[in-house]
Amino acid sequence: MNPLIKLLLESGGLSTAQMAQVLNLTEAEVNRQLDQLKRDRLLLGWRPVLNLAQEDAGLVRAVIEVRITPERGGGFNRLAERISRFDEVESCYLMSGAYDLLVFASGPSLQKVAGFVSEKLATLEGVLSTATHFLLRSYKEQGFLLDARSEDNNRLKVAP
């Protein structure tokens, strides 16, 4: 794996200057490599990972199991890509098993998300059924524990 990607995965939050120090590159070279990774579509972008429960203007999130009809020639792709383009859709995966697509959707209110499902998603030609589950509470987001306080675990400062 590219050393820069390893470093990004291992310790996110380093500045490009810090990454340059660790990798023994110039900062310009780090920026060039980051640009290249983006152009290669390996690095898709950056997003903050938030604890949305702490945000007053909370977000309603839902997981939707979608059964769709595969098409000759394109399989599931055309419809999956079409569904993915809705702003409400955060992530969309093709799954094995009882349904075809797993869609993570969000919106400012329950009504908005429900409206998206009933008016947009379910009515698409080729969508056979949807089963919507609303998220009640999050315990871990993208590898971050939500209730872990920034704990000083009392490590000794010097030890043999």
Added chain:
Amino acid sequence: MDTARFIARHVVNLPRSGIRDFFEVVSKMQDVISLGIGEPDFDTPWHIREAAIYALEKGKTHYTSNLGLVELRRAISRYVEKNFGVSYRPEDEILVTVGVSEALDIAFRALVNPGDKVMFHQPCYVSYHPSITLTHGVAVPVPTYAKDNFALTAGALAAAWQPGCKLLMLNLPCNPTGGTCDRAQIEAIARFCLEKDLLVLSDEIYSELTFEGEHVSIASLPSMKERTIFLHGFSKAFAMTGWRIGYACGPAALIEAMMKVHQYSMMCASIISQEAAIEALQRGEDAMKAMREQYRRRRDFIVRRFNEIGLKCHLPRGSFYAFPCVAGTGLKETDFAVGLLQAERVAMVPGSAFGANGAGFCRACFATGYDRLIEAANRIERHVQRLAAKS
């Protein structure tokens, strides 16, 4: 009343650990970036902690066999055979201890008669010398040198040897130098031990943290298993320092002798730690390798930085310690470390805490996050430049 007069003479004469003194200074300061901690920065992997919680829930709260849980000894036997190429019987050749520290202590107590001489390489872990003294043995230090990347050489052993030497204590890879020996060097040490009829105590706690090349256990060499006590534990490889769990493997008669001391002093290691250790051996390998990879990259970074800064530093092949030479600053290592701490609030342990020939060096543990390592290196650089400007 003078209560101190009740203290045994050999304890009175025992020097305080140099680390202890340094710790006193550091612990009173705020916002220190410490490279002085001899332990992993990772918490124990969750699956190991979870196994311990489960064991508690299942009522695993009792004494175990003095030797340790047989399931753990079987797991240790498989692990040591697979990774070190030495086969030990779980029934009578493996003893589970409270960390390698206890294993070391009971080995000395079981083996050393007053006046017996024990060889050990220096710079070394702080407790070797005092442990020998506490059992009324005579410590015979063997120097290792920066020019050899702190590998122990048979030549140095031969030069230090004297009549009456009975034991050789090894710690490869080594705390604090990160030095270790390749196969040819270990074979030369083994030949020396056979020639001089020495028993070997081999503390291989950092063996999993060998970054390049193979780790060769002296116990795996011909004719050496019968004269080696292999000491190992979980603290470093599995980030389990606080669990205090380790083990000794060796010839049944020697393990039996150590067990005698162990049963009267310790009874058994904590059952919770033993249960966690079983989980570590059975399913901990992936997490261990991931941690090793991170240590290796951090090592490459910090060693490169030390050399850029002008503190000459060899590339440690094992452990999570860099051992840069600070003599070029014109200061003694203790003065350098204290000055660095006061001026830039970065803690490194003066090398002389690990033996007289650690003078001129400092130990920097790189088991800490990149952001702190980067900042520490920058601060050290600033400090060294300031020293250079002054002189």
